[in-house]
Amino acid sequence: KxxxxxxxxxxxxxxGKNCTLQCNYTVxxxxxLRWYKQDTGRGPVSLTIMTFSENTKSNGRYTATLDxxxxxxxxxxxxxxxxxxxxxxxxxxxxxxxxKLIFGTGTLLAVQP
Amino acid sequence: NAGVTQTPKFQVLKTGxxxxxxxxxxxxxxxxxxxxxDPGMGxxxxxxxxxxxxTDKGEVPNGYNVSRLNKREFSLRLExxxxxxxxxxxxxxxxxSGRHYEQYFGPGxxxxxx
Numbered sequence: 001k002x003x004x005x006x007x008x009x010x011x012x013x014x015x016g017k018n019c020t021l022q023c024n025y026t027v028x029x030x031x032x033l034r035w036y037k038q039d040t041g042r043g044p045v046s047l048t049i050m051t052f053s054e055n056t057k058s059n060g061r062y063t064a065t066l067d068x069x070x071x072x073x074x075x076x077x078x079x080x081x082x083x084x085x086x087x088x089x090x091x092x093x094x095x096x097x098x099x100k101l102i103f104g105t106g107t108l109l110a111v112q113p
Numbered sequence: 114n115a116g117v118t119q120t121p122k123f124q125v126l127k128t129g130x131x132x133x134x135x136x137x138x139x140x141x142x143x144x145x146x147x148x149x150x151d152p153g154m155g156x157x158x159x160x161x162x163x164x165x166x167x168t169d170k171g172e173v174p175n176g177y178n179v180s181r182l183n184k185r186e187f188s189l190r191l192e193x194x195x196x197x198x199x200x201x202x203x204x205x206x207x208x209x210s211g212r213h214y215e216q217y218f219g220p221g222x223x224x225x226x227x
């Protein structure tokens with residue numbers, strides 16, 4: 001069964017620190033892997049989209065990496081800010097059903113002053 | 114540009130009541146989607162419309178119907194609401210349904226069925 005699993009479930013860090021969120025997936029073959037940020041009470045917002053042939057993609061202080069061999073991705077946040085407090089969701093697009101994205105349950109990040 | 118808008122923001126229904134969730138996008142996108150988000154679960158696709166005039170079932174379509182009214186609008190109807198349909202509903206749109214197109218999400222509708 002196609003699955004996307006994220007760890008940790010939740011994380012608390014101090015403002016200014018870095019952190020890395022993990023995503024493991026079983027979807028194969030896949031078309032792309034996405035990371036979304038979802039603020040409380042809001043809809044998800046795209047951070048990065050990586051095709052299966054890309055290893056890394058950055059968006060400001062957010063850097064996503066992809067290892068298609070081990071089926072793992074990570075999202076690294078540099079110099080965290082209070083506004084980074086949100087849920088971060090890993091999403092995989094199956095190659096055979098690109099409309100039917102498979103969402104992880106997210107990592108809830110809290111950045112404290 | 115407002116992006117993707119959804120109405121209402123909140124709704125409480127009694128079991129058996131019906132309602133329609135509205136979604137509109139002003140980005141001239143061809144594809145639109147309805148998802149539900151439940152605690153401890155990832156977003157799940159209910160229905161999608163790859164282009165105006167077409168709709169297809171997603172992962173959890175039972176108990177729902179959709180209408181692609183025009184290119185801008187995509188509505189989701191609950192004919193006879195059940196407590197299991199208590200959820201947050203998100204509408205999304207993308208330029209097309211192609212492989213690498215970004216989906217843009219609305220703010221969500223929080224629905225409670227008692």
